[in-house]
Amino acid sequence: MWKEVLSVSxxxxxxxxFLATSIxxxxxxxxxxxxxSALPTILQISITFNLAAATVVQISWHVSGAHVNxxxxxxxxxxxxxxxxxxxxxxxxxLLGGIxxxxxxxxxxxxxxxxxxxINTVRSNITSGQAVAVELILTFQLVLCYFASTDRHTNANSPATFIGLSVALGHLIGVSLLGCCQSPLSPMHWGRLQCIRHSSQARGVGPAVYAYPWVAPATPVPILALPGLQPGVFLGRSSAA
Amino acid sequence: MWKEVLSVSxxxxxxxxFLATSIxxxxxxxxxxxxxSALPTILQISITFNLAAATVVQISWHVSGAHVNxxxxxxxxxxxxxxxxxxxxxxxxxLLGGIxxxxxxxxxxxxxxxxxxxINTVRSNITSGQAVAVELILTFQLVLCYFASTDRHTNANSPATFIGLSVALGHLIGVSLLGCCQSPLSPMHWGRLQCIRHSSQARGVGPAVYAYPWVAPATPVPILALPGLQPGVFLGRSSAA
Amino acid sequence: MWKEVLSVSxxxxxxxxFLATSIxxxxxxxxxxxxxSALPTILQISITFNLAAATVVQISWHVSGAHVNxxxxxxxxxxxxxxxxxxxxxxxxxLLGGIxxxxxxxxxxxxxxxxxxxINTVRSNITSGQAVAVELILTFQLVLCYFASTDRHTNANSPATFIGLSVALGHLIGVSLLGCCQSPLSPMHWGRLQCIRHSSQARGVGPAVYAYPWVAPATPVPILALPGLQPGVFLGRSSAA
Amino acid sequence: MWKEVLSVSxxxxxxxxFLATSIxxxxxxxxxxxxxSALPTILQISITFNLAAATVVQISWHVSGAHVNxxxxxxxxxxxxxxxxxxxxxxxxxLLGGIxxxxxxxxxxxxxxxxxxxINTVRSNITSGQAVAVELILTFQLVLCYFASTDRHTNANSPATFIGLSVALGHLIGVSLLGCCQSPLSPMHWGRLQCIRHSSQARGVGPAVYAYPWVAPATPVPILALPGLQPGVFLGRSSAA
Incomplete structure (x- = not known):
């Protein structure tokens, strides 16, 4: 282990x-x-996230694997x-990159x-259980897409395209329901919360911060769900036609 | 055959x-x-279907071939x-995944x-014959794109990109005409119909369900049309320049 | 030559x-x-052409080379x-496929x-010379992109992605100026003109048909410009860094 | 050196x-x-830049490396x-291609x-320091994406897709703030300034030209920042998992 940690790479x-997450x-x-003059539409937000994710994955995937999350x-x-x-x-x-x-x-x-x-604000007519479930599904498909796209045995090319698509997919559905995030551990949360604490609680941010903790309990759930994602367990490579 | 069916893969x-279709x-x-606050446009719907199809094909194509339909x-x-x-x-x-x-x-x-x-609703000014023809064309180009993109001899890469494009193409034209589907055998139909039966026939769903059967006879038609699609028959690999 | 023409391929x-052009x-x-209820925007039209071109190129490029134009x-x-x-x-x-x-x-x-x-209608405040020039530029970048994307020595993958992008690029600029086309020899022209002759000259089509011929003289120009596009002449493969 | 400069390639x-930049x-x-009738949205502008960049990179990358900037x-x-x-x-x-x-x-x-x-016009409520910082970030991610996408050791395919995405990403954020550019040395600036000097200073262009120089001091900054981008310095290839 020390050999790995002490290496330049x-x-x-x-x-x-850090750099990829901050970008x-x-x-x-x-x-x-x-x-x-031009309030962003959900489509424009989702496409921006698509391009941002694809660009930073392209920049960093051969250096760090481009997790960014x-x-x-x-x-x-x-x-x-x-x-x-x-x-x-x-x-x-x-987390530091997000900040x-x-x-x-x-x-x-x-x-x-x-x-x-x-900052994410869960819609008032959605229960916290529904918000947790949506957050889980958005993270689940993203993590599955990461595993499928970064398997060196089946992919010769950059995973950037498909990770970008998967990120955008989550936003197309999630922005209306949750203000969107994909995993509450996300550096976006941390970055926004830190920035906002430094500057302004007067601009209506307060209610958003109070609404936010309802989604936070979702954190351990995707973590518990993840071992099942190991290729060897149920979505492993197979010899299917 | 038993050897195949009894394998883990x-x-x-x-x-x-199941998983890909449900996502x-x-x-x-x-x-x-x-x-x-933001009724979805046809463009936004089509792009969401593009990303959803590309993501689930990317997730499942090396396991099952990513049919999803x-x-x-x-x-x-x-x-x-x-x-x-x-x-x-x-x-x-x-079908279970769709539900x-x-x-x-x-x-x-x-x-x-x-x-x-x-749920799909055929436009009132379109005849059932026209609806069947459109459904046929949408399914036809999708199936052709599947065959062209999953031929191991000509494609080294994931077919996800092109299947996503083809799905979106069908929706860009089909949403206005049919409420869109691409094959009436689709798990989307089953999923929606099952859900709706469990819950509400009061919200105007009734007319949609009654309108729907006009498209159903299309089912056998794409099936009959398909043998002609075999690569060996008329769009096979060739030595063209 | 007879050997080629008499082959099944x-x-x-x-x-x-024929099939690719008709789709x-x-x-x-x-x-x-x-x-x-939903007049198409230029963005939506351009994206549809992108997906249509990419899908039919993907379907036909290993059979015929996917010219479609x-x-x-x-x-x-x-x-x-x-x-x-x-x-x-x-x-x-x-031409038959377009019809x-x-x-x-x-x-x-x-x-x-x-x-x-x-059907294409040149804007009234654009001269025929300007229309010819725009048509030339749109066709020029499309043909260059075809040559660059189908060179077997530098591309291992399907050219469908980039031809789709190039087609959409032409439409994003051309729809406002010309009603868009990319080459007046295009099967789209023929298909539309044939259809319209069969059916209706009362719905305001007449003026469009009369306006159209101003662009037609452009036909020979891209043809004359094309030999210069040969890879061996001025955009050939090089050993550049 | 003379051997390189005197070669046909x-x-x-x-x-x-020249050709790629002019297109x-x-x-x-x-x-x-x-x-x-159809003022362009930020999304439409960004997508056009995406397609334009991807097309010209696809056309020229195997000849010149497709810098275009x-x-x-x-x-x-x-x-x-x-x-x-x-x-x-x-x-x-x-610069000549831009003109x-x-x-x-x-x-x-x-x-x-x-x-x-x-022509670019910095928003009146943005300071010149902010404008320089945004210009720097937009250029920084574009250059990083170029380096990551054109490294012959890790990329077998055309870099056109990812450079297109990165260009569009910059415009999605930059158009609202700066009128967008990505590097003030850009041929777009030169092309526009030259054209406008030849033709019209009456159409409100004057103020834009006067506002513009505030961003110009940014020029040396990205240049100074660039040596740090060398693969060997801090984003080099590594043996990461």
């Missing part, structure tokens, strides 16, 4: 996760800024594809379009 | 069809929910690419946006 | 061009139907990549949304 | 940069024309991937839709 990979969060949150890192850890030290370092880098990306966006945009920087 | 493939139907039907399974059976046992198991898994996906969506969304869960 | 290729024209023209066939002939017999057969098949596709669409859609079935 | 590459600028600026050429020079002579020739070709593309568009469109031909 390990630190490159951790830095790559992803900068552009992702940037897509929900409330420009008065703690739920994905957790899944790879449970699937025995990466070491514990690598997983822990990735998750810290992702850096959101802070940068906060710094370069005029205050009147920032709103709550896109 | 066979059950993985059948489960994979596909969940997101596909999710795209037509009637959110009052009984019309495709039927075409592969008639083209002698899969066995009868596998085809029958796939179709049952797809599971639609039921899940029904469970996690507020009643006021469900509408008829996107 | 030659007839498969010609039939493939392309069916969906392409289908995207401009004037549904009262006489301007492309002419370019391949001038570039000495296909024989004269093949080029002539392809162009006839494309078949437009006629099918005409048959399955209600009269009130057909309009002029998307 | 060198001139093909320089011409390819890119023609379609990119064409997407922002102000058609009264002086910032990219500068990054490749600093990364020691191309020679000084090639970099200088590419940049001159790109040619903008002039062609200016020639083929009616005056009333030209507006300022899409």
């Amino acid at each position: 390990f630190y490159r990979a951790v830095f790559s996760e 992803y969060v900068f552009f992702g949150l940037g897509s929900v800024l409330r420009w008065p 703690p739920a994905v890192t957790m899944a790879f850890l449970l699937g025995s594809r990466i070491s514990l030290a690598r997983a822990a370092s990735y998750m810290v880098a992702q 850096a990306g959101a802070a940068t966006l906060y710094g370069v945009t005029p205050a009147e379009v920032q709103g709550s920087l896109g | 066979f059950y993985r493939a059948v489960f994979s069809e 596909y139907v969940f997101f596909g039907l999710g795209s037509v929910l009637r959110w009052p 009984p019309a495709v399974t039927m075409a592969f059976l008639l083209g002698s690419r899969i066995s009868l046992a596998r085809a029958a198991s796939y179709m049952v898994a797809q 599971a996906g639609a039921a899940t969506l029904y469970g996690v969304t507020p009643a006021e946006v469900q509408g008829s869960l996107g | 030659f007839y498969r290729a010609v039939f493939s061009e 392309y024209v069916f969906f392409g023209l289908g995207s401009v139907l004037r549904w009262p 006489p301007a492309v066939t002419m370019a391949f002939l001038l570039g000495s990549r296909i024989s004269l017999a093949r080029a002539a057969s392809y162009m006839v098949a494309q 078949a596709g437009a006629a099918t669409l005409y048959g399955v859609t209600p009269a009130e949304v057909q309009g002029s079935l998307g | 060198f001139y093909r590459a320089v011409f390819s940069e 890119y600028v023609f379609f990119g600026l064409g997407s922002v024309l102000r058609w009264p 002086p910032a990219v050429t500068m990054a490749f020079l600093l990364g020691s991937r191309i020679s000084l002579a090639r970099a200088a020739s590419y940049m001159v070709a790109q 040619a593309g903008a002039a062609t568009l200016y020639g083929v469109t009616p005056a009333e839709v030209q507006g300022s031909l899409g």
Whole structure:
């Protein structure tokens, strides 16, 4: 293990996760800024997330594997594809990257379009159980797509295209229901919450923060669900026609 | 045959069809929910189907071949690419997956946006003959694209991209004419009909169900048309320039 | 030459061009139907053409090379990549395919949304010289993209993705200026003109037909421009970094 | 060096940069024309830039490497991937190509839709420091994506898809903030400024030109930032899982 942690490539990979997550969060949150002349549609937000995810996966997948999301890192850890030290370092880098990306966006945009920087707000007519279930499904399909797209035995090419599509798919359905996230451990949450604490609770952010914890209990659930995703268990490579 | 049916990979493939179809139907039907603040456009619906199809094909194609649609399974059976046992198991898994996906969506969304869960309604100014013809053309191009994209001799890569495009193409034209489906044997039909029977016939679903059978006779037609699609018959590999 | 023309693969290729063009024209023209509740936007039309082109190229490229457009066939002939017999057969098949596709669409859609079935109308404030120039540029980038994407030495994969993008690119700019076409020899023109002659000159189609000939003189120009496109002349493979 | 500069492939590459940039600028600026019946949305502009970038990269990447942007050429020079002579020739070709593309568009469109031909205008409520920072981030992710997508050791396929996505990503965020550009050395700037000087300062272009210089000091900043992008420094290939 020490051999891995002390190598140059390990630190490159951790830095790559930091950089990729900060770019992803900068552009992702940037897509929900409330420009008065052109309020973003769900389609535009989803396509921006598609392109942001595809671009950062393309940038970082041959360096770090392009997780960009703690739920994905957790899944790879449970699937025995990466070491514990690598997983822990990735998750810290992702959370810091999320904060850096959101802070940068906060710094370069005029205050009147920032709103709550896109913090998630569960719709009032959805129960917390429904929100948890949706969050689970969105994360589930994303993690499955990661496993299917990064299997070196069946994919010769960059996984960026399909991970981008899968991220956008989650947003097309999730934005209306949850304000969208895909895993509550996500660096987007952390980035936004940190930024907002530093700056403004007056702009209606308070209720959003209070509404948010209802989704948080979902965190352990996708984690529990993930071992089943190991290729060797039920979606493994087969000799099917 | 027993050797195939009794293998672990066979059950993985059948489960994979179930899982892929339930995810596909969940997101596909999710795209037509009637959110009052943002009614979905045809473009948004079509793009969601594109991403949903591409994601589930990417997830399942190396396990089961990613049919996700009984019309495709039927075409592969008639083209002698899969066995009868596998085809029958796939179709049952797809229908159950469709019911599971639609039921899940029904469970996690507020009643006021469900509408008829996107059940197909043929436009009143289109005859049943025209509806059958359109359904045939939509299914025909999808099946052709499946055959062209999954031929191991000419494609090194995942067929997910092109199957996603082909699914979206059908919806861009079909949503206005038919409420869209691509093969009336589709698990989407079954999923929606089952869900709706369990829950509500008061929300205007009745007329849709009555209108629907006009398209149903199309079922045998794509099936009859399919043997002609065998690569060996008229669109086979050639030595063209 | 007789050996080529008498082979089964030659007839498969010609039939493939017919089939691909009819599907392309069916969906392409289908995207401009004037549904009262949802007039198509330029983005939606362009994306439909993208998906239609990508799907039919994917279906037919390993059979016939997926030209689908006489301007492309002419370019391949001038570039000495296909024989004269093949080029002539392809162009006839494309024109017949265009007629078949437009006629099918005409048959399955209600009269009130057909309009002029998307026949091209040059904007009144654009001169014929400007229209010819735009048509030339749209065709030029499409043909360049075909050459770059179908070179067997540099591309291992299906050219469908990039040809689809290039077709959509032309429409994003061309729809506003010309009603869009990419090569006036296109089967879309023929298909629409034939259909319209059979059916209606009362619905405002007349002016469009009279306006149309101003673009027709462009036909020989792209043809003259094409020999310069041969890889060996000025965009050939090089050893650049 | 003389051996490289005197080769035929060198001139093909320089011409390819000229041609690709002129097509890119023609379609990119064409997407922002102000058609009264259909003002372009940010999504439509971004998708047009996506398709334009992908098409010209596909056309020219095996000839010249498809830089199309002086910032990219500068990054490749600093990364020691191309020679000084090639970099200088590419940049001159790109600037001339930008002028040619903008002039062609200016020639083929009616005056009333030209507006300022899409010249960048920084929003009045954004400081010049913010504008420089956004410009830096947009260029940074584009250059990173170029490096990741054109590394011959990890990519077997055309980089066109991912460069297109990255260009569009920058526009989805940048159009609202800057009127968008990605590197102030860009041929788009030169093309537009040259065209506009030849023709009209009366149509409100004056203020835009005066507002523009605030972003210009950003030029040296991305250049200084680029050496850090060399694969060998901090995002290099690694043996990560």
